Amino acid sequence: TKDMNADIEKVVFSEEELKKRIAELGKEITEDYKDVKETIYCVGILKGAVVFYTDLVRNINLPVHFDFMIASSYGNGTESSGSVKILKDLDYDVEGKHLIIIEDIIDSGTTMNYLMKYFRERKPKSVKLCSLLSKPSRRTVDVNIDYCGYTVPDEFLVGYGLDYAEKYRNLPYIGVLKPEIYE
Ligand code: PRP
Numbered sequence: 001t002k003d004m005n006a007d008i009e010k011v012v013f014s015e016e017e018l019k020k021r022i023a024e025l026g027k028e029i030t031e032d033y034k035d036v037k038e039t040i041y042c043v044g045i046l047k048g049a050v051v052f053y054t055d056l057v058r059n060i061n062l063p064v065h066f067d068f069m070i071a072s073s074y075g076n077g078t079e080s081s082g083s084v085k086i087l088k089d090l091d092y093d094v095e096g097k098h099l100i101i102i103e104d105i106i107d108s109g110t111t112m113n114y115l116m117k118y119f120r121e122r123k124p125k126s127v128k129l130c131s132l133l134s135k136p137s138r139r140t141v142d143v144n145i146d147y148c149g150y151t152v153p154d155e156f157l158v159g160y161g162l163d164y165a166e167k168y169r170n171l172p173y174i175g176v177l178k179p180e181i182y183e
């Protein structure tokens with residue numbers, strides 16, 4: 001069957017729940033940045049962040065510029081490979097600007113730890129991280145999350161941008177994948 005819902009054991013965050021939480025995050029960011037003068041760049045980390053990104057930016061009531069990076073460390077498995085590949089760099093020179101990095105999940109922290117060093121080398125005026133999900137039980141390197149949607153337990157989540165072998169990103173909710181799908 002092609003019904004992706006049939007591969008989901010349980011729904012963790014419904015569409016409605018996500019909508020509510022993302023509106024809160026957008027409001028918080030709007031409040032925090034309302035007085036800054038320099039350009040604000042919302043940097044989405046593709047591909048996982050794409051769905052969260054588009055919903056979050058529409059809840060930030062300030063002029064922001066879009067930029068994206070493509071970073072990948074997982075390949076097709078369920079465990080991070082440990083090495084981060086940048087497949088697409090920033091388009092803009094962000095020196096002296098404000099960066100809001102938008103990510104779907106911080107798991108081991110490998111990807112964001114690497115990217116944060118990379119961003120800081122570009123000398124932005126500020127850099128903050130907004131991640132929809134955080135899985136602290138899996139952390140191997142420290143990552144400071146300025147805006148976090150939810151802290152989640154160690155379950156394999158898919159949907160709303162999160163994939164298993166590139167599948168399930170377009171599910172409108174976040175759920176736990178049935179173990180028989182990836183075992
Ligand atoms: C996933 C996820 C985060 C990263 C988190 O990306 O979107 O970017 O892994 O894991 P970590 O904290 O252990 O580094 P992935 O490499 O699967 O690429 P994708 O976004 O294209 O799915």
Ligand code: MN
Nearest residue numbers: 045046047048
């Ligand atoms: Mn990713």
Ligand code: MG
Nearest residue numbers: 048074162163
């Ligand atoms: Mg992935």
